[in-house]
Amino acid sequence: MKNNNLFEGVKSRRKKYILSLVVLWLIVLILFCLNMTIGEKNYSPLQVINTLTGHSSEGAYLINKLRLPRSLAAVFSGIAFGVAGNVFQTLLRNPLASPDIIGVSSGSTAAAVYCILFLNMNRSLVSVVAVIAGVLTSVLIYKIAYIHSFSANRLILVGIGTQALFTAFISWMIMSASEYDVPTAMRWMNGNLNGIVTDSLPLLIVVVISCLLAIICLRHQMVSLPLGDSYATILGIHVNLVRTVLIVLSVILIAFATAITGPIASIAFLSGPIAKRICGHNQANILSSALVGAILVLAGDFVGQHLLYTRFPVGVITGLLGGPYLIYVLVKQNKGGQL
Amino acid sequence: MNSNTLIAKDIQAGYGQKNILQSVNIHIPENKISVILGSNGSGKSTMLKTFCRLMTPTAGLITLDGTPLSQIKSKDIAKSIGLLPQTSIAPEGIKVAELVSRGRYPHRQFMTGLNKDDYKAIEEAMEAMKITELADRSIDELSGGQRQRVFIALALAQETDILFLDEPTTYLDIAYQIEILDLLKELNKKRGTTIVMVLHDINLSTKYADYLFAMKDGTLIKQGTPSEIITEDTIRKIYGIDSVIIRDPISDSPFVIPVSAHDNYLS
Numbered sequence: 001m002k003n004n005n006l007f008e009g010v011k012s013r014r015k016k017y018i019l020s021l022v023v024l025w026l027i028v029l030i031l032f033c034l035n036m037t038i039g040e041k042n043y044s045p046l047q048v049i050n051t052l053t054g055h056s057s058e059g060a061y062l063i064n065k066l067r068l069p070r071s072l073a074a075v076f077s078g079i080a081f082g083v084a085g086n087v088f089q090t091l092l093r094n095p096l097a098s099p100d101i102i103g104v105s106s107g108s109t110a111a112a113v114y115c116i117l118f119l120n121m122n123r124s125l126v127s128v129v130a131v132i133a134g135v136l137t138s139v140l141i142y143k144i145a146y147i148h149s150f151s152a153n154r155l156i157l158v159g160i161g162t163q164a165l166f167t168a169f170i171s172w173m174i175m176s177a178s179e180y181d182v183p184t185a186m187r188w189m190n191g192n193l194n195g196i197v198t199d200s201l202p203l204l205i206v207v208v209i210s211c212l213l214a215i216i217c218l219r220h221q222m223v224s225l226p227l228g229d230s231y232a233t234i235l236g237i238h239v240n241l242v243r244t245v246l247i248v249l250s251v252i253l254i255a256f257a258t259a260i261t262g263p264i265a266s267i268a269f270l271s272g273p274i275a276k277r278i279c280g281h282n283q284a285n286i287l288s289s290a291l292v293g294a295i296l297v298l299a300g301d302f303v304g305q306h307l308l309y310t311r312f313p314v315g316v317i318t319g320l321l322g323g324p325y326l327i328y329v330l331v332k333q334n335k336g337g338q339l
Numbered sequence: 340m341n342s343n344t345l346i347a348k349d350i351q352a353g354y355g356q357k358n359i360l361q362s363v364n365i366h367i368p369e370n371k372i373s374v375i376l377g378s379n380g381s382g383k384s385t386m387l388k389t390f391c392r393l394m395t396p397t398a399g400l401i402t403l404d405g406t407p408l409s410q411i412k413s414k415d416i417a418k419s420i421g422l423l424p425q426t427s428i429a430p431e432g433i434k435v436a437e438l439v440s441r442g443r444y445p446h447r448q449f450m451t452g453l454n455k456d457d458y459k460a461i462e463e464a465m466e467a468m469k470i471t472e473l474a475d476r477s478i479d480e481l482s483g484g485q486r487q488r489v490f491i492a493l494a495l496a497q498e499t500d501i502l503f504l505d506e507p508t509t510y511l512d513i514a515y516q517i518e519i520l521d522l523l524k525e526l527n528k529k530r531g532t533t534i535v536m537v538l539h540d541i542n543l544s545t546k547y548a549d550y551l552f553a554m555k556d557g558t559l560i561k562q563g564t565p566s567e568i569i570t571e572d573t574i575r576k577i578y579g580i581d582s583v584i585i586r587d588p589i590s591d592s593p594f595v596i597p598v599s600a601h602d603n604y605l606s
Contacts, residue, residue, distance in 0.1 A: 007436065007461075007474075009475035220444055221444075227427070228424070230391075230393055231493075234494075281430060
């Protein structure tokens with residue numbers, strides 16, 4: 001039958017997407033196992049499972065209190081950054097429109113650094129402040145960029161300016177803080193998985209999973225928004241409402257993850273484009289960018305901890321990936337005359 | 340019967356303080372092809388946008404089968420009214436079949452994939468626009484004419500009874516223009532789809548339209564069949580130019596020949 005022919009391509013692309021998700025998921029699992037088993041002391045996967053389930057007490061502190069929170073934080077912050085970055089890039093139709101480039105993350109960071117260095121707040125309170133600051137920063141950027149009408153390019157330029165401003169503010173705060181507090185604050189400069197405490201994790205996990213599910217529910221709308229506001233409206237989508245909800249969910253993801261791990265460099269910026277390169281442009285790529293985000297953080301942390309001459313925070317490693325890609329995007333867009 | 344009686348009563352619309360549409364009354368002729376004529380800035384596009392909810396009227400009322408648009412659920416309007424906007428943005432890297440499938444949004448259920456009806460509608464739309472062989476091509480690789488047909492197919496997949504098109508033939512060469520207008524005529528004949536277009540070419544308009552609306556400075560100055568309203572006087576009123584009207588030897592529709600200042604022609 002001829003109808004089957006027409007949609008063979010659609011169906012095979014769909015299958016390929018699901019297969020890619022399975023493979024990405026396996027990579028996450030493998031990296032998670034590596035991060036759980038390898039370290040100052042190496043354990044077998046079986047030993048790790050025994051210790052986790054309480055059947056053995058060997059390495060209990062190392063595995064339960066250090067590696068598990070660290071690996072879980074890596075996975076869920078990776079998901080948060082990856083998904084949020086992809087939502088921003090999709091809605092604003094520009095790979096530069098990632099929250100870590102247009103100042104959303106730096107708003108959270110600046111607030112967190114201020115609270116730690118000058119107000120001596122405890123960590124969970126800092127998280128709340130970081131979330132509020134992230135939302136306020138987004139509103140501020142949006143308001144400044146909104147002149148008569150919404151323009152993605154204007155928003156990106158305003159965002160880059162805001163980013164520069166906040167980064168300068170953060171540096172200034174760290175310079176003027178007491179030396180004793182600086183190591184704690186430094187994590188906020190580029191993201192770090194050291195000293196993640198177990199208490200902060202359940203909240204992160206719940207927030208990430210609920211925001212992720214909510215965004216998945218909006219996937220049909222999300223794939224239609226890049227067609228432009230006219231098309232989306234004609235298709236019956238409440239454009240402003242959907243866009244606001246998606247942005248708010250993403251800001252919550254970014255802010256919560258930032259509050260726990262600091263702004264891990266480039267994850268939000270890289271995950272969406274990598275996911276699209278692997279899985280194609282035909283779906284919203286929500287789950288694929290989530291998995292790519294988790295892979296980048298897990299792999300970045302593994303490299304930073306074990307493969308170099310000295311230990312580096314994860315953000316330094318992932319930041320090294322982001323730089324060249326940023327240049328690539330700028331050169332490509334410059335050729336296309338987009339920005 | 341199809342739900343497709345679209346009426347505008349005394350509508351006004353504009354940007355900011357500036358009112359572009361001044362109290363327009365229109366009853367869109369059902370199951371016909373209508374073309375809106377007018378000079379640049381006469382309010383043609385604004386009227387189209389107002390009918391398609393892209394602009395909210397500042398006064399007046401638009402009703403679909405007697406119910407004001409503002410009282411109908413957005414998704415339900417989307418099942419009745421479709422639009423091909425003046426410019427379309429293609430998301431980078433997307434394949435043609437998937438792009439056309441975006442038109443199914445108003446018919447889709449909350450959490451499900453594409454169902455049988457969706458596939459049928461997408462297939463029919465692609466066949467009507469003769470783009471089935473492009474299904475697996477990336478939108479970025481297509482020519483202007485092919486792209487335009489893909490976007491019309493997207494609007495067709497939406498399966499609306501009324502389809503608005505804002506300058507569907509702009510930037511296309513004459514062959515593509517005729518091809519697209521023929522495809523639309525066929526669609527109107529086969530499915531009875533009500534088609535409303537803004538076209539800049541008067542002679543193509545008179546050739547394809549059953550009904551014409553002439554706009555000037557935000558008001559409707561004339562409406563009727565091409566033979567009724569296309570006169571030298573109307574053309575002067577709409578565009579401010581002199582012309583000579585002859586008969587198209589093939590279709591017998593009125594054919595407008597504009598008079599140039601260099602023609603040494605005295606009307």
